[in-house]
Amino acid sequence: MKPERAALAAVAPYLWLLAFFAVPFLLVAKLSLSDSVLAMPPYAPQIDLSRGADGVRAFLAALDLETYLRLVRDHLYLDAYLSSLRLAATGTVILLLIGYPIAYGITRCAPGPRQALLMAVILPFWTSFLIRIYAWIAILKPQGLLNAALGALGLEPVNLLNTEAAVILGLVYAYLPFMVLPLYAVLTRQDESLIEAAQDLGASPTRAFWTVTVPLSLPGVAAGALLCFIPMAGEFVIPDLLGGSETLMLGKVIWIEFFANRDWPAASAVAIVLLVTLLVPIMLLERAPPKVLR
Amino acid sequence: MTGRLQIGAIRSSFAPWEDPLLKPLVRFEAVSKRFGETAAVSEVSLAIYEGEFFALLGPSGCGKTTLMRMLAGFETPDAGRILLDGEDIAPLPPHRRPVHMMFQSYALFPHLTVAQNVAFGLKQRGDPKAEIDARVDEMLGLVKLAGLGRRRPDQLSGGQRQRVALARAIAPSPRILLLDEPLAALDRKLREETRVELMALQQTLGMTFVIVTHDQDEAMVLADRIAVMRDGEVAQVGRPAEIYEAPADRYVAGFVGDVNLFEARLDSVDGGRVRLASPEGRFEADDDDPPEVGATAWLAVRPEKMRLTVEPPPEGPNRLSGRISDIGYLGDWTTYGVEIAPGRVIRAARANAARRVEAPLGWDDQVWLAFAPDAAVVLKR
Missing domain, CATH: 2.40.50.140 (Nucleic acid-binding proteins)
Structure with a gap:
């Protein structure tokens, strides 16, 4: 490759990030510092470029942190943050508990069934996400499939729809592939002779699993957990469709602020805070990776 | 001694296989193993004696590795028995066998330090911590890696990794040390040095070594006796000089030298x-x-x-x-x-x-x- 081309290849990701992350982020950040007004567009101030530098200065002077102060003062927002993080964390733990055995089981299979099982993990993607979540409504509603099955077994019906449990169920269902695939990727790359070496040196198969397989799969655990936790914390569709009015998640708050209240600055501020809350732990993880992750 | 000529240039007093009263440490009795359609090992009978450096020599696919893996417990024979000290070891899973293996890939645990790698077998046994530390130091000294205990495997050279693998396998004092192509990954000069060290180590420890190799020079230099294998069968067992100077057939004659x-x-x-x-x-x-x-x-x-x-x-x-x-x-x-x-x-x-x-x-x-x-x-x- 010619040097110029190599340089271009190196610059391309940054251009991409600039266009699709940095610029939108700055726009949203600017929006979050504005005030909500009854107008079109529904926020102020606007930059008046006809006044040149004075216009820009006046615009910058009008920006303030008022919206953020509101976020801190109104406990509704704090509650929504905490409940989002709690639901995402619960979902992530359950996903790990379910996803790890699935991924491990798939790596232990003969190549034929292994492909079939991997396919089965990916297959739900071929159906619309919305339709799959609607299907859960049909399963969980009071006269739904679940209660019909419980009734047939002579058990009491349960009311899951519009509860937090339904949201967690939906999250776990929807994000399972994002947990299984990174775990499968690390587990399948693991050198089989390491397990044999552990057993050869006196570790029972169970001990070999806990002392070798699990520590070496931690990068996959971290990847899967981040891949699930981050979007789950901002998830909108699942809590909206499966959760009740008492399940407050940030995705829903942003939606309400933006569409129902037409308060674009508040919606932007919530989004920015969410982004920062999620970015900080990732950056910490990047900067000081535990030794096993290297 | 005059008159009757001896085979080979080396006089050695170590020949336990010539003593009919001595019980072998390991005995393979008509052991067979198939993988699908292919017979990896067929009807192999061998005796390996305490303190012996025994080589399984043959081209790839001759069954030598399968034979070793059956001794370690990673494969089970389809037929025949493997006796250790006269006892059938079939019921013992790999982690209960007093047999440790040095893997061809070394299989060092990348998430553990050199010292933790060497300590692994001792820890599984539940040795007290002070004893483990002392033994690890002793082992690292033995393989000339003293002071490198806190490194990680990826911070070592190939030759150093090979020594860690060796130290890890011998640390718990197994009855038998299995070496799967131990020198294959080293360059020629290092390989020759390491050969000499391996021999010295085996002499010092008095441990029974079984080496699997496709390199005839390696087998000739290291081993007390060599089993030349072909297509899952043992073509000849004997001292290196016997294999070389009195080959059993054209295959052995052509494979060695x-x-x-x-x-x-x-x-x-x-x-x-x-x-x-x-x-x-x-x-x-x-x-x-x-x-x-x-x-x-x-x-x-x-x-x-x-x-x-x-x-x-x-x-x-x-x-x-x-x-x-x-x-x-x-x-x-x-x-x-x-x-x-x-x-x-x-x-x-x-x-x-x-x-x-x-x-x-x-x-x-x-x-x-x-x-x-x-x-x-x-x-x-």
Whole structure:
């Protein structure tokens, strides 16, 4: 490759990030510092470029942190943050508990069934996400499939729809592939002779699993957990469709602020805070990776 | 000792396999193993003795690794038994066998330090921490890695990783140490040094070593005895000198070292002296257990036992003439290819005993080859 081309290849990701992350982020950040007004567009101030530098200065002077102060003062927002993080964390733990055995089981299979099982993990993607979540409504509603099955077994019906449990169920269902695939990727790359070496040196198969397989799969655990936790914390569709009015998640708050209240600055501020809350732990993880992750 | 000649140049007093009263440490009894359609190991019987350095030698796919993995417990025999100290070890899973293995890939745990790697087997056994620490230090000293205990495997050179793998496998003092191609990943110089160290280590520890290798030099240098394997079967077991100087068949003769083979018909047997005839000439060889007269046999002569001369040797058997078709100068040795008939090249080798030579040989020179009756081996198959 010619040097110029190599340089271009190196610059391309940054251009991409600039266009699709940095610029939108700055726009949203600017929006979050504005005030909500009854107008079109529904926020102020606007930059008046006809006044040149004075216009820009006046615009910058009008920006303030008022919206953020509101976020801190109104406990509704704090509650929504905490409940989002709690639901995402619960979902992530359950996903790990379910996803790890699935991924491990798939790596232990003969190549034929292994492909079939991997396919089965990916297959739900071929159906619309919305339709799959609607299907859960049909399963969980009071006269739904679940209660019909419980009734047939002579058990009491349960009311899951519009509860937090339904949201967690939906999250776990929807994000399972994002947990299984990174775990499968690390587990399948693991050198089989390491397990044999552990057993050869006196570790029972169970001990070999806990002392070798699990520590070496931690990068996959971290990847899967981040891949699930981050979007789950901002998830909108699942809590909206499966959760009740008492399940407050940030995705829903942003939606309400933006569409129902037409308060674009508040919606932007919530989004920015969410982004920062999620970015900080990732950056910490990047900067000081535990030794096993290297 | 005078009179009766011995095979090989080395005198060794260590020969437990010659003692009929001694029980072997490991005994394979008609062990077979199939993988699908292919028989990896068929009906192998072997005895390995306490303190022995035993080599399983053969090309890839000959079953040597499968045989070793059955001893470690990673494969189970389909038929036959493996006895350790006279007891069938079939019911023991790998982690209960007093047999440790040094893996070809070394299989060092990348998430553990060198010291933690070496301590792994001791920890599984539940040794007290102080004892483990002392043993780890001792082992690292033994393999000349003292002070590197806190490194991680990826911070070590290939040779150092090899030593860690060795230290880890011997730390819990197994009854048998299995070495799967232990030197294959090292470059030549390091390989030769490590060979010497391995031998010294085995002497110091008095441990039974079983090595799997495809490298005949490695097996010859290291082992007390070698089992040459072919297609899942043991072709011959013996001391390196026996394998080399008295091969059981053409396969063994050709696998270990270079060899010239002459297909011939057995003409007569006179005492220990056998006379053979072939289109390439008349031959005489010494053999205590010759084939029947009239049978086809193969005469095997090693290149270094061929005498290469410009002057014709005295009239008689065991002489050939031809034209030098290739010369390979190796420093310590020079090898020659002598074409005795179109397309038929006989190998000869000469030690470069002198720095300066009066009449050096060159390509296309007409030369004579001759060998003593004692230098040739008569092979029945």
